Amino acid sequence: xxxxxxxxxxxxxxxxxxxxxxxxxxxxxxxxxxxxxxxxxxxxxxxxxxxxxxxxxxxxxxxxxxxxxxxxxxxxxxxxxxxxxxxxxxxxxxxxxxxxxxxxxxxxxxxxxxxxxx
Amino acid sequence: xxxxxxxxxxxxxxxxxxxxxxxxxxxxxxxxxxxxxxxxxxxxxxxxxxxxxxxxxxxxxxxxxxxxxxxxxxxxxxxxxxxxxxxxxxxxxxxxxxxxxxxxxxxxxxxxxx
Numbered sequence: 001x002x003x004x005x006x007x008x009x010x011x012x013x014x015x016x017x018x019x020x021x022x023x024x025x026x027x028x029x030x031x032x033x034x035x036x037x038x039x040x041x042x043x044x045x046x047x048x049x050x051x052x053x054x055x056x057x058x059x060x061x062x063x064x065x066x067x068x069x070x071x072x073x074x075x076x077x078x079x080x081x082x083x084x085x086x087x088x089x090x091x092x093x094x095x096x097x098x099x100x101x102x103x104x105x106x107x108x109x110x111x112x113x114x115x116x117x118x
Numbered sequence: 119x120x121x122x123x124x125x126x127x128x129x130x131x132x133x134x135x136x137x138x139x140x141x142x143x144x145x146x147x148x149x150x151x152x153x154x155x156x157x158x159x160x161x162x163x164x165x166x167x168x169x170x171x172x173x174x175x176x177x178x179x180x181x182x183x184x185x186x187x188x189x190x191x192x193x194x195x196x197x198x199x200x201x202x203x204x205x206x207x208x209x210x211x212x213x214x215x216x217x218x219x220x221x222x223x224x225x226x227x228x229x230x231x232x
Contacts, residue, residue, distance in 0.1 A: 004161070035222075040127070042207060043162070043222040056217065090161055106152070107220060109161030 004110035012116045021076045023091030031094045032074040036087040081117040089113045124223035137195040141208030150211035
């Protein structure tokens with residue numbers, strides 16, 4: 001079974017509609033992230049959450065909101081979808097990382113949701 | 119501004135030869151660098167990393183080199199295999215607004231030709 005799952009995998013919606021993308025994980029990680037991928041721009045961070053009570057904006061949060069319903073669940077909402085939100089959306093999880101001068105948080109990604117806004 | 123850049127959108131290499139993927143960064147405070155590999159219809163998966171205090175890290179066919187003075191890193195794949203065909207993302211880890219986060223490059227699509 002996949003450690004990080006995303007639903008739906010594909011979604012086509014119309015401008016102005018509200019849409020929710022869901023992410024669940026069985027890795028037991030506290031940290032969860034939402035990214036979007038656009039051609040030529042790589043992955044950009046939308047929101048991240050370091051625990052259930054902690055929600056933070058990322059690089060491109062305008063037009064999006066999130067909800068951390070439990071340690072294992074992190075949802076991304078588009079309140080009123082617009083065509084330039086057409087993209088591939090990824091959820092990711094990580095552990096807090098090691099101690100010391102240098103540490104990194106390897107992130108584990110879900111399979112992605114392809115969203116098209118017409 | 120793009121803190122992590124992969125200037126080659128695509129690269130084509132013959133099977134058995136060396137593939138070299140490049141990445142440049144601007145923030146000298148990044149303390150770890152990672153490469154992720156992505157197949158179509160799948161999420162990115164971690165491939166290899168390097169600490170900023172090292173200049174080389176090797177894992178089987180994959181080696182990452184870091185040149186801090188040039189703010190440049192590269193991923194070498196030797197020998198290249200057809201299964202290596204994928205999009206490769208360079209990422210840098212650094213602390214921003216009190217949190218350790220990853221910043222990704224644009225990606226390079228690697229195609230291994232038989």
